[in-house]
Amino acid sequence: MRRPAEIGWALPLLTGLSMLVTGMMESMKGFLPDFFFDQYQFDAKTSGLIFAFSSAGLLGANVLAGRVTAWWGWQRAFRIHQVIFAAGMALLALLSASSAAAWCGLFLLIGYANGIVGMVCNVALPLASPERAGQLLGRLHFMMGCGFIVGPLALEWFVSGKSPAQTAVTWPLIWLAFAIFGVLLAVAGSRPAWPSEGHKPKQDKPAARTNCEAPVEPSMSRSSILPFVCFLVLYFCYVGAEVGLTVWYRPLLLQQYGLEPAFATLLYTIAFAGFTVLRLGVSRSVRRWGYSGTLIRCVTVAILCLVWASLVPGLLGAFGYAAFLMAIAMIFPTMTALAVQYWDELAASRMGLFFAGGFAGGACSTWLIGAMQHSFSFGHAFMVVTSLFLVFTAAMFAVLRIQSIDGRVA
Numbered sequence: 001m002r003r004p005a006e007i008g009w010a011l012p013l014l015t016g017l018s019m020l021v022t023g024m025m026e027s028m029k030g031f032l033p034d035f036f037f038d039q040y041q042f043d044a045k046t047s048g049l050i051f052a053f054s055s056a057g058l059l060g061a062n063v064l065a066g067r068v069t070a071w072w073g074w075q076r077a078f079r080i081h082q083v084i085f086a087a088g089m090a091l092l093a094l095l096s097a098s099s100a101a102a103w104c105g106l107f108l109l110i111g112y113a114n115g116i117v118g119m120v121c122n123v124a125l126p127l128a129s130p131e132r133a134g135q136l137l138g139r140l141h142f143m144m145g146c147g148f149i150v151g152p153l154a155l156e157w158f159v160s161g162k163s164p165a166q167t168a169v170t171w172p173l174i175w176l177a178f179a180i181f182g183v184l185l186a187v188a189g190s191r192p193a194w195p196s197e198g199h200k201p202k203q204d205k206p207a208a209r210t211n212c213e214a215p216v217e218p219s220m221s222r223s224s225i226l227p228f229v230c231f232l233v234l235y236f237c238y239v240g241a242e243v244g245l246t247v248w249y250r251p252l253l254l255q256q257y258g259l260e261p262a263f264a265t266l267l268y269t270i271a272f273a274g275f276t277v278l279r280l281g282v283s284r285s286v287r288r289w290g291y292s293g294t295l296i297r298c299v300t301v302a303i304l305c306l307v308w309a310s311l312v313p314g315l316l317g318a319f320g321y322a323a324f325l326m327a328i329a330m331i332f333p334t335m336t337a338l339a340v341q342y343w344d345e346l347a348a349s350r351m352g353l354f355f356a357g358g359f360a361g362g363a364c365s366t367w368l369i370g371a372m373q374h375s376f377s378f379g380h381a382f383m384v385v386t387s388l389f390l391v392f393t394a395a396m397f398a399v400l401r402i403q404s405i406d407g408r409v410a
Contacts, residue, residue, distance in 0.1 A: 010192030023147020048370020055363030057111025065352030085113035086182030138282030145276025237392035240361025271322035278329035
């Protein structure tokens with residue numbers, strides 16, 4: 001196990017910059033429904049389907065992540081998929097996709113590349129320094145939150161309020177900029193020292209085992225089925241709630257509450273500014289309250305915010321969703337640090353499946369919210385977020401009641 005001092009600064013910086021670009025990319029989705037409507041006359045249901053294909057790419061990437069990293073290793077997987085991401089963004093810029101099918105295909109490709117890169121960042125970094133897993137993940141997702149702050153402000157400057165002809169020219173330049181970011185990160189990926197994949201080296205001749213020595217079991221045992229299912233439900237429901245709100249929060253402010261685009265972007269940015277700053281508190285919160293205490297406190301506040309958003313009318317209700325985003329800030333890094341430490345040697349393969357489950361939740365929620373908004377209203381559509389988070393809460397308490405959890409992460 002590597003000591004914290006040996007990790008250096010290059011790997012945290014590289015993974016942090018990658019998550020910064022990912023945050024900017026994801027924040028872009030909040031501006032695309034207006035572009036789809038003005039440029040291509042896509043409705044909310046079609047827009048939700050396009051975003052669902054992005055999440056489907058993330059899902060597929062994380063199903064394959066264990067094999068990809070075992071085949072190529074952390075460094076090559078990171079670099080290759082940054083190039084794939086850059087190629088997908090360049091195709092968006094050069095082809096100016098005009099059909100929903102083309103958008104779905106390219107978003108599927110870009111989502112796949114982002115999925116592998118995100119999984120590598122979220123697992124390789126804590127494996128490089130397990131003693132600081134919570135702190136490193138908090139900083140990593142702080143950088144992603146910075147992307148959610150910078151992205152909307154930049155897009156508001158370049159895109160919002162422009163005519164359809166101007167946005168038709170501006171968007172390809174934005175996608176080309178993302179392609180350049182991907183190439184630069186792929187080149188920079190050769191610089192830092194990456195951790196091994198976490199597998200113990202094979203011995204030429206295995207020594208005889210005593211009765212007290214048990215090999216690490218690579219396959220699923222009966223005792224691990226319940227934790228596996230609970231963690232899978234955790235990621236499906238949590239990521240579904242977070243991604244659904246992230247994509248559709250700005251359109252909600254524009255269409256349901258009739259806010260000016262600049263004010264809607266400002267509120268979106270404020271929500272993610274709080275989300276980002278609070279992510280820095282993960283390490284301190286875990287030291288003070290432990291994994292379970294941190295998760296329980298965040299979930300309690302988040303549910304109160306959802307009640308506020310559901311019951312309070314008008315603009316104050318919209319602020320309730322912003323408060324919800326801030327309340328859940330520490331959940332994902334805390335939950336991921338808990339899962340990485342619990343699954344230990346199996347973390348690389350298990351986390352790929354858990355992240356896949358999370359992005360399956362994201363794909364379902366983005367499509368469902370778009371479909372329900374198209375058929376009913378945003379009020380009904382955002383019941384998806386509430387329902388997913390309530391199921392997440394139930395699954396979280398099921399995980400925390402598994403007795404072996406405390407022993408493994410103590």
